[in-house]
Amino acid sequence: xxxxxxxxxxxxxxxxxxxxxxxxxxxxxxxxxxxxxxxxxxxxxxxxxxxxxxxxxxxxxxxxxxxxxxxxxxxxxxxxxxxxxxxxxxxxxxxxxxxxxxxxxxxxxxxxxxxxxxxxxxxxxxxxxxxxxxxxxxxxxxxxxxxxxxxxxxxxxxxxxxxxxxxxxxxxxxxxxxxxxxxxxxxxxxxxxxxxxxxxxxxxxxxxxxxxxxxxxxxxxxxxxxxxxxxxxxxxxxxxxxxxxxxxxxxxxxxxxxxxxxxxxxxxxxxxxxxxxxxxxxxxxxxxxxxxxxxxxxxxxxxxxxxxxxxxxxxxxxxxxxxxxxxxxxxxxxxxxxxxxxxxxxxxxxxxxxxxxxxxxxxxxxxxxxxxxxxxxxxxxxxxxxxxxxxxxxxxxxxxxxxxxxxxxxxxxxxxxxxxxxxxxxxxxxxxxxxxxxxxxxxxxxxxxxxxxxxxxxxxxxxxxxxxxxxxxxxxxxxxxxxxxxxxxxxxxxxxxxxxxxxxx
Numbered sequence: 001x002x003x004x005x006x007x008x009x010x011x012x013x014x015x016x017x018x019x020x021x022x023x024x025x026x027x028x029x030x031x032x033x034x035x036x037x038x039x040x041x042x043x044x045x046x047x048x049x050x051x052x053x054x055x056x057x058x059x060x061x062x063x064x065x066x067x068x069x070x071x072x073x074x075x076x077x078x079x080x081x082x083x084x085x086x087x088x089x090x091x092x093x094x095x096x097x098x099x100x101x102x103x104x105x106x107x108x109x110x111x112x113x114x115x116x117x118x119x120x121x122x123x124x125x126x127x128x129x130x131x132x133x134x135x136x137x138x139x140x141x142x143x144x145x146x147x148x149x150x151x152x153x154x155x156x157x158x159x160x161x162x163x164x165x166x167x168x169x170x171x172x173x174x175x176x177x178x179x180x181x182x183x184x185x186x187x188x189x190x191x192x193x194x195x196x197x198x199x200x201x202x203x204x205x206x207x208x209x210x211x212x213x214x215x216x217x218x219x220x221x222x223x224x225x226x227x228x229x230x231x232x233x234x235x236x237x238x239x240x241x242x243x244x245x246x247x248x249x250x251x252x253x254x255x256x257x258x259x260x261x262x263x264x265x266x267x268x269x270x271x272x273x274x275x276x277x278x279x280x281x282x283x284x285x286x287x288x289x290x291x292x293x294x295x296x297x298x299x300x301x302x303x304x305x306x307x308x309x310x311x312x313x314x315x316x317x318x319x320x321x322x323x324x325x326x327x328x329x330x331x332x333x334x335x336x337x338x339x340x341x342x343x344x345x346x347x348x349x350x351x352x353x354x355x356x357x358x359x360x361x362x363x364x365x366x367x368x369x370x371x372x373x374x375x376x377x378x379x380x381x382x383x384x385x386x387x388x389x390x391x392x393x394x395x396x397x398x399x400x401x402x403x404x405x406x407x408x409x410x411x412x413x414x415x416x417x418x419x420x421x422x423x424x425x426x427x428x429x430x431x432x433x434x435x436x437x438x439x440x441x442x443x444x445x446x447x448x449x450x451x452x453x454x455x456x457x458x459x460x461x462x463x464x465x466x467x468x469x470x471x472x473x474x475x476x477x478x479x480x481x482x483x484x485x486x487x488x489x490x491x492x493x494x495x496x497x498x499x500x501x502x503x504x505x
Contacts, residue, residue: 005029006110006125010307013299017211017499019103020096025129026103028110028121035112036121040188042317043115047071047189054313054322057115057190078192079159085196086152086162088137093150093201095165097426098133100204101154104306105195113309113316114194120185123158132176135163136201142407143330143418146310147201150419155195160184190313197311197328205422206302206337210295212429213344215494216436217292218502220347221254222462223440223490224284225261227354228268228277229455230446232363235259235268237282250292253502255285265456274363280353287350294343296501301336334401334418337425344428345393348435352390355383358442369445369473376476379442382483386438389431396428433494437487441470448472465493 004019007029019026028036047057058068093101106124109116127134134157140149156162157173164176177184227233238255262268276282313324359379361367370378400421404414444463447455454460469489470482 003027006106007032008035008111010303011107012303013207013210013214014499016100016103016207016306020100026106026125028106028118028125032110032112033118036110036116036118039112039115039315039317040117043190043315043322044188046320046322047074054324057193057313057322074189075187078187078189081192081196082152082155082159082187083161085148086156088140088149088153090137090139093136093138095133097204097208098136098154098165099128099131100207101136101150101200102128102133104200104203104207105151105154105198107306108198108200108308108310109194111309113314114311115190115315116194117185117188117191120158120187120191120195123182123185124155126180126182127157127164130180131166132157132180133165134173135165135170138423141201141419142405142412142415143199143202143334143420143422144328144415145408145412146197146199146312146328147330147419148196150201151196151198154200155192158185158195159187190315193313194311199305199310199328199330199333199418202330202333202337202418202422203302203305205419205426206298206333206340207306209337209340209344209422209425209429210299210302211499212494213295213340213432214299214499215497216344216429216432216490217288217295217347218257218497219490219494220288220351220436221257221284222261222458223351223436223443224281224288224354225258226443226447226455226459226463227358227439228258228262228281229265229450229459230365230443231277231281231354231358232267232270232272232274232450233277233281234272234274235262237277238262238285243285248286248289248293250296251285251289253292254288257502258284261458262456263458265459266453267450267455270453278353278357280350280357284350287346291343291347294339298336298340298343301332305333330416330418331401334416334421335399337418337421338397338399338401341393341397341399341421341425341428344425344432345390345397348390348393348432351435351439352383352386355386355439355442358446359383365446365449369442369449370476371474378473378476379445382438382441382479385483386435389434393428393431393435396424396431400424433490434487437483437490440466440490441483441486444470445473 003025134154136150136153141147160174162173238259243252243255310327367373368378368380370376400417403417469485
C-alpha cells in the first residue's frame, strides 16, 4: 500500500481519485510540517505581545465577537465551541464521504495559515490512515460560516467525545482513543475555530459526486451507442464536420466517443428507411456535451476550493497579519453544485427519452421489446419506474444557492445553503445510476432483435459483459431483481473508468 504526501502542490480531482481508489495512506511532507509549526509559533508569540481582541482567538464567536476572553480561558473557549456546535441532524454521512472530509480538512490545515498544533493534524491523519470515521450527520450546515455542525461532529472524537465508526462498529470517541492509546487533544487558541470553519463537508460531497458524475458522463455515451444500434439509428449526426462548426468541447468529445463505439457495426451502416432520428438520439452530442462542459466547470471550481484555506481568521506569519474575513462562505460551491445537479438531471432526462422510443414498437422492434406483447408486458413498466426517478431529479434540480436565512443574531445574514445542495446532488447521482441501468437494460434487449446483424466489437464486448449479470428476457419475469442487477452493473462498471480529461484534438 502506497502513501500520498500532503504538501503545497496542487491537488486535482484525478489525484483525489487515485488516493481514494488505491486506499493510499497519507502523511505530511516536511514542507507542510514546517509551515504548520511556523504558524502555530507565530500565533503563540502574537498572543503574548498583543492585548487587542482578535476574532475567534480571544473573543466569542458569531454575534458574540465583541466579547473578549481571558488568556487562561482560550483553550476552554475552543473546546466549548466544538461541543456546542455539534448539532447535526438527519441520517449519518456515508463513511466514504467522511473519509474525504478528513482528507480535505487535513489538506486545508496543512498550508500553515490556520494556527493549529501539529499534533492536531496528525490525529486527523491517524483517523484517516486507520479508517476511523467520526459519526457525522447530513443536516445542520448553512454552508456559510463553514460547515460548522458537520465539522464539529468530525472533530469531537479528538476530544474524546462523540462517536466513530470503526471496523463495522459504532463506538465512543473515548473508546477509540483508548483502543489506540491516543491522548485527547488539548485544544489551544484558535484551533476549534480552524477545525470548524471550512467547507470540507460541501467539498467532500461535491468531489465525490463529481467523480461519479464524470465517470457516468463518459459511460452514458457508450450506453447511448448501444441504444442507437438497437433503434437502428443513423451515424451522420456524429460526423466531425458538424461539431467542428459548433466547437463546444463536450459536444465534440461526445460525438467522437459515439463514433468510436459504433465503428465496425453492421447495423449502423445498413441502409435506413428513415431520414432522421429523434432528438434523444440525434442530439445526444449537444445534450451530453452541455453536461460534460458543466461538469468541467464545476470541477475547476472544486479544484480551486480543495487547494484553498477556508477557515477564519486567516493567519499570515510572514506579513504579521491575522485577518478576519469570509473564505468559509460556500457560495462558489453552492452555485456550482446546483449547476452540477442540472447537468446530472439532463443526462437522466435524455436517457429516459431513448428508453421510451425503444419500447414503442417502431423500426421493426416489438412493442415493449418482447416477442409476444399482449400476453407479455415486457419492458413496459421499467420505463414507468425510470420516468418516476427522472421526474424526481427534475424536482431536485431546483437550486439551493438562491436561498438564505438570517442566523447568529444577524451577524451571519447571508448564507449559501451549499450543504443542502451538496447532499441533494449526491442523491441525484444515485438516481442517474438507476436511470442509466434501465436504459442499458432496454438497449441490450433491443439489440437482440437486430440479429443476425452484428454491432461493433466494442459494443459486443460491453454487452457480453453485461449479459453475465442481466439475461435476455423471453417472457415476463420478475423485473425488479433484473433492474437491481442492471443498476449495480452501471455503478460497478463506471467506477472503473478514468476521470482523466479526454483529448479534443
